[in-house]
Amino acid sequence: MGLTLAEKILSNNIGREVRAGDFAVFRVNCCLLQDGTGPLAVRQFRKLGFTKVINPQTVVLFIDHAAPSPRAELSNDHILLREFARETGCVLSDVGDGVCHQVMSQYYTAPGNVLIGSDSHTVTGGALAAFATGMGSTDVAVGMGLGKTWLKVPQTIRVETKNTFKTGVYSKDLILHVIGALGADGATYMSLEFGGEAIDRMSMSERLVLSNMSVEAGAKVGLIASDATTQKYLEQYNRADKYREIKPDQDAKYSSTMEIDGAKLEPLVACPHTVDNVKPAREVVGIKVHQVVIGSCTNGRVEDLAIAASIMRGKMRHPDTRLIVVPASRRVFMQAVEAGYISTLLAAGALVMPPGCGSCCGVHGGILGDGEVCLATTNRNFLGRMGNPKSFVYLASPATAAATALKGVITDPREVL
Amino acid sequence: MRGKVWKFGDDISTDLIAPGRYYHLRSNLPELAKHVLEDADADFAANVRPGDFICGGRNFGLGSSREHAPVIIKIAGVGAVVAKSFARIFYRNAVNVGLPVIECDTAAFDRGDELEVDLEKGVITDVTKGATIPFHPMEQAMRRILEDGGLVEHIKKHGDFSIS
Numbered sequence: 001m002g003l004t005l006a007e008k009i010l011s012n013n014i015g016r017e018v019r020a021g022d023f024a025v026f027r028v029n030c031c032l033l034q035d036g037t038g039p040l041a042v043r044q045f046r047k048l049g050f051t052k053v054i055n056p057q058t059v060v061l062f063i064d065h066a067a068p069s070p071r072a073e074l075s076n077d078h079i080l081l082r083e084f085a086r087e088t089g090c091v092l093s094d095v096g097d098g099v100c101h102q103v104m105s106q107y108y109t110a111p112g113n114v115l116i117g118s119d120s121h122t123v124t125g126g127a128l129a130a131f132a133t134g135m136g137s138t139d140v141a142v143g144m145g146l147g148k149t150w151l152k153v154p155q156t157i158r159v160e161t162k163n164t165f166k167t168g169v170y171s172k173d174l175i176l177h178v179i180g181a182l183g184a185d186g187a188t189y190m191s192l193e194f195g196g197e198a199i200d201r202m203s204m205s206e207r208l209v210l211s212n213m214s215v216e217a218g219a220k221v222g223l224i225a226s227d228a229t230t231q232k233y234l235e236q237y238n239r240a241d242k243y244r245e246i247k248p249d250q251d252a253k254y255s256s257t258m259e260i261d262g263a264k265l266e267p268l269v270a271c272p273h274t275v276d277n278v279k280p281a282r283e284v285v286g287i288k289v290h291q292v293v294i295g296s297c298t299n300g301r302v303e304d305l306a307i308a309a310s311i312m313r314g315k316m317r318h319p320d321t322r323l324i325v326v327p328a329s330r331r332v333f334m335q336a337v338e339a340g341y342i343s344t345l346l347a348a349g350a351l352v353m354p355p356g357c358g359s360c361c362g363v364h365g366g367i368l369g370d371g372e373v374c375l376a377t378t379n380r381n382f383l384g385r386m387g388n389p390k391s392f393v394y395l396a397s398p399a400t401a402a403a404t405a406l407k408g409v410i411t412d413p414r415e416v417l
Numbered sequence: 418m419r420g421k422v423w424k425f426g427d428d429i430s431t432d433l434i435a436p437g438r439y440y441h442l443r444s445n446l447p448e449l450a451k452h453v454l455e456d457a458d459a460d461f462a463a464n465v466r467p468g469d470f471i472c473g474g475r476n477f478g479l480g481s482s483r484e485h486a487p488v489i490i491k492i493a494g495v496g497a498v499v500a501k502s503f504a505r506i507f508y509r510n511a512v513n514v515g516l517p518v519i520e521c522d523t524a525a526f527d528r529g530d531e532l533e534v535d536l537e538k539g540v541i542t543d544v545t546k547g548a549t550i551p552f553h554p555m556e557q558a559m560r561r562i563l564e565d566g567g568l569v570e571h572i573k574k575h576g577d578f579s580i581s
Binding site: 080 | 428430432433436437438440441442443444445456475476479480481482483484485488502504505506509510513514556558567568569572573577578580581
């Protein structure tokens with residue numbers, strides 16, 4: 001019996017075959033921390049009695065969730081992280097550099113890695129065939145100090161796709177479909193493994209969306225085999241030497257397989273207040289929207305901004321609908337400036353914020369008022385997620401978001417494409 | 418362990434447990450703990466007594482990896498979180514910070530019921546209703562960490578993971 005992608009990566013890591021259900025201690029190749037969870041990890045690291053980070057050049061500290069800092073308390077947390085980076089030699093990714101998962105994908109995550117991060121969307125790295133998973137501050141502190149972590153090898157749900165998407169349908173719609181079908185806990189403790197025609201033809205930008213939101217179905221990892229697209233992506237960031245081909249075996253044993261016909265998907269929206277409350281966009285059209293957010297580790301890449309710009313070119317946002325655009329990293333921001341997307345969006349009435357996570361997780365930058373509705377390209381719509389428990393968050397693709405910004409009400413993007 | 422039930426529904430997210438709008442209090446845990454679960458039950462933080470139990474439904478603790486969530490539940494004095502099922506990261510974090518987490522059917526428990534929990538025997542008794550509910554013990558790897566008092570104590574004691 002063959003191995004799933006999860007079993008293969010973990011078996012390679014430990015140098016012997018491990019199977020779903022096995023408990024073992026694995027070598028950690030990369031760690032990420034951010035400013036919301038990093039200060040606690042630093043305090044736990046010290047409490048553990050560690051003085052040295054075992055591989056500091058593979059540990060990245062991100063200041064992205066409150067960047068630039070809106071409050072003195074958070075500025076002090078940032079000082080703690082900067083000092084820790086100086087003391088230990090860990091890499092610092094400071095204010096304006098970008099959202100942790102985007103920057104990790106660009107410069108650090110590589111096929112075959114075991115990556116642990118004190119952020120649940122660390123799963124994003126699965127798109128590069130890395131066993132990338134979110135953990136708490138203490139687990140990551142131990143990973144930094146010992147260079148290892150314990151894991152239970154997960155069972156796998158295979159998401160097998162055929163055909164490609166029709167106009168107006170994107171990987172965001174595919175992952176919302178998967179989450180809606182599985183439920184918010186349908187993949188708890190498990191690996192989601194994406195493959196088939198729709199995935200083979202997908203850009204890395206779109207693949208990252210699938211892995212990123214796997215955690216919204218409870219998954220431990222969201223994995224995609226490495227291929228020519230992975231290789232090209234690494235080359236783009238001068239990391240061609242990091243490429244390794246990792247694929248699941250043909251006869252791998254899956255706990256279940258979900259078959260999806262890409263051609264049958266349509267634009268979807270996750271409605272308040274759970275990500276699995278998924279409906280076709282056409283069923284919720286007309287709901288008044290006060291704010292649209294295009295950005296985040298889920299859909300803040302240059303490809304996403306290109307889609308939004310193409311829909312909004314020469315047009316103006318609805319006067320009652322604020323439009324906030326947040327490029328996912330400095331690199332993305334620069335690419336979007338060079339391509340003219342930023343000026344197109346500014347001319348369409350957008351407000352462009354520095355790369356960061358603040359508006360997605362309710363820290364700062366676009367906190368909603370009582371009763372207000374936001375449609376965002378982000379990943380969570382829990383009650384209170386965007387800073388106010390009396391507000392409502394809908395999640396959708398950048399195309400649906402741009403169409404909604406134009407009309408001022410939830411809009412099926414096929415109406416404007 | 419003995420205490421009263423605080424009842425919650427399905428899908429209690431870490432955003433409900435430790436809201437993002439109190440992000441600036443993450444390095445001031447006693448202050449953050451004053452807001453624990455306030456968007457799910459506004460009475461909870463001010464009225465929870467040491468040893469009380471949180472009883473949730475499905476997928477308790479879904480969402481972010483913030484370890485602050487189980488930490489402030491523990492600071493609030495909660496003896497254990499009992500839920501029909503847990504989100505993965507929350508469960509692991511709870512064990513790492515030494516907060517007992519128990520997976521069992523919570524449908525029979527009502528707010529204010531008096532519970533008695535025997536972690537070793539794997540039994541919860543609803544003293545108010547006179548009902549006894551058994552639960553499955555935790556996986557050994559995690560039980561070892563919990564029994565040591567959390568991951569910091571576990572690593573300090575063994576110098577490494579000692580989970581098998």
